[in-house]
Every structure is written in C-alpha cells, then in structure tokens.
Amino acid sequence: MTNNPQNSPQAKDPDPRELFARLGEESFWRIARAFYARIDRDQFLRPMFPVDLEEPIRNQAEFLIQYFGGPETYSIRKGHPRLRMRHHPFSIGVAERNAWVEAMNNALEDAQIPEPDRSVMTRYFANTATFLMNRDE
Numbered sequence: 001m002t003n004n005p006q007n008s009p010q011a012k013d014p015d016p017r018e019l020f021a022r023l024g025e026e027s028f029w030r031i032a033r034a035f036y037a038r039i040d041r042d043q044f045l046r047p048m049f050p051v052d053l054e055e056p057i058r059n060q061a062e063f064l065i066q067y068f069g070g071p072e073t074y075s076i077r078k079g080h081p082r083l084r085m086r087h088h089p090f091s092i093g094v095a096e097r098n099a100w101v102e103a104m105n106n107a108l109e110d111a112q113i114p115e116p117d118r119s120v121m122t123r124y125f126a127n128t129a130t131f132l133m134n135r136d137e
C-alpha cells in the first residue's frame with residue numbers, strides 16, 4: 001500500500017502511535033462525541049449518518065484509539081478497519097470530504113487537543129479523507 005497516505009507521515013512528525021499514551025483514552029471519546037455533535041447539526045452531512053449516533057461515536061472512538069496506538073478494541077469487535085471498503089456505501093466527493101474535515105478540525109478544538117498532537121491528527125485526517133473520496137465530480 002505504498003500509495004496509502006496513512007503511511008506517509010511528515011519527517012518531523014511524532015509517530016502517530018505515541019499519541020494514545022500522551023493523550024489518554026478519554027481524549028478520543030471527547031473527539032468522537034464532539035465530532036458527532038457537530039455532524040448532528042450539519043444539514044449537509046447529517047442525512048448520510050444513521051438516526052442514532054451512539055454506534056458511530058463508538059466506531060470512531062475505538063478506531064482512533066487503535067490507530068493512535070491504544071488497545072485494538074475496534075478490530076477485535078469489527079475486524080480490519082478497511083476504511084475505503086467501509087465507506088463504499090457513501091458517496092464522498094470533494095464537498096463531503098471538506099465538510100467532514102472541517103467538522104473534525106472543529107471537534108479537535110472542542111476537545112482541546114494540545115499541540116503538537118493536534119497537528120499530527122489534522123494532517124492524518126486531511127490525507128485520509130482525501131484517500132476516502134470515491135466519487136468523480
């Protein structure tokens with residue numbers, strides 16, 4: 001997967017897997033709750049998500065905990081993340097990608113994630129959201 005942007009950290013970035021030990025589990029739940037609170041108020045993205053957001057909150061929190069170096073609860077429960085496959089049912093063009101990234105960047109602010117970890121996350125989300133686009137405009 002040499003083209004996978006998730007495998008292209010910037011030279012001076014800390015290893016993403018260090019973030020869990022520094023930030024602690026609760027930070028990732030704060031991010032997921034803040035993100036979905038914003039999705040819930042987002043007229044453009046809201047219809048894409050299920051009525052009940054509890055399961056998406058759990059999916060997102062457990063995924064981020066695992067990606068950033070914490071316990072692999074997500075994969076034990078759901079298997080390999082396979083993000084592109086799991087996003088296949090949703091039509092993601094540049095407008096959806098940008099709205100998602102904006103909601104997540106605001107959620108990092110809401111959850112008061114400190115630097116330098118916030119920038120590591122911001123770059124990861126920007127790259128991964130681009131990688132998940134699956135619709136030609």
Ligand code: HEM
Nearest residue numbers: 048049055056059060063086090092096097100125128129
């Ligand atoms: C950095 C980018 C992204 C990451 C890391 C990410 C991560 C995830 C994860 C882990 C899930 C749960 C999948 C599952 O376990 O079934 C999920 C679901 C979902 N994602 Fe994303 N996603 C990203 C970008 C996007 C974008 C750009 C959109 C479209 C605007 C989107 C829309 C959705 C929807 C509608 C779901 C279903 C909710 C659920 O069942 O949890 N995602 N995403």
